[in-house]
Amino acid sequence: MTRCLDCGSERIADQCPSCGLTSAAAEVMFRRRLLKRTAVFLLGSLAFPYLSQIYPPLELDLMLVFFGLIFFVALAIAVVLERRGRNRQDLEALKRLYSGFIPLPWILSATLLVNGTLDAKQNVTYHPTTVDSRYNMPGIVRGTRRLFVHSWREGQRIERLAVNSDDFDRFHSGDAVFVGVKPGALGIPWYFGVYRR
Numbered sequence: 531m532t533r534c535l536d537c538g539s540e541r542i543a544d545q546c547p548s549c550g551l552t553s554a555a556a557e558v559m560f561r562r563r564l565l566k567r568t569a570v571f572l573l574g575s576l577a578f579p580y581l582s583q584i585y586p587p588l589e590l591d592l593m594l595v596f597f598g599l600i601f602f603v604a605l606a607i608a609v610v611l612e613r614r615g616r617n618r619q620d621l622e623a624l625k626r627l628y629s630g631f632i633p634l635p636w637i638l639s640a641t642l643l644v645n646g647t648l649d650a651k652q653n654v655t656y657h658p659t660t661v662d663s664r665y666n667m668p669g670i671v672r673g674t675r676r677l678f679v680h681s682w683r684e685g686q687r688i689e690r691l692a693v694n695s696d697d698f699d700r701f702h703s704g705d706a707v708f709v710g711v712k713p714g715a716l717g718i719p720w721y722f723g724v725y726r727r
């Protein structure tokens with residue numbers, strides 16, 4: 531049984547009884563929609579790393595791994611969809627799965643944005659600690675800079691702070707610092723700043 535690529539109804543003839551598109555027209559419509567959805571997904575995928583630099587959660591690296599996983603699975607689905615569409619194969623289930631992925635980077639971005647912007651101004655907690663080491667991976671856009679400090683949280687040895695380039699250059703291992711942390715409006719603690727003590 532074949533289904534219309536555009537609306538998903540069963541088709542017996544070349545023209546879909548439901549939306550009236552021929553199989554060639556349905557393929558064009560399907561491709562156009564796939565491109566649009568992928569653009570929406572990619573835009574959200576740019577917003578998330580950007581916001582994660584402004585309101586970096588303490589568990590940023592864990593979130594980035596999760597985000598990376600979503601990103602590559604979604605793109606793999608898009609590639610398979612494109613190929614199946616070209617071969618006019620059934621892709622209803624995969625289409626539905628893909629639409630589930632489209633809003634994910636936007637949901638993650640909105641979570642960071644709300645968590646950071648709606649956080650009350652005065653409630654920074656300053657934790658005294660020392661710098662353990664630093665890590666710098668030059669990247670195409672902004673790179674990844676981490677200041678590793680000894681953790682103040684129980685059961686955690688080290689905190690990996692997503693610092694900006696100024697703070698990264700300012701501190702070295704052994705420095706005594708205060709780390710400012712905000713609780714987050716959604717309960718996701720995020721790194722606010724690092725200061726010399």
Ligand SMILES: [Zn+2]
Nearest residue numbers: 534537546549
């Ligand atoms: Zn149709």
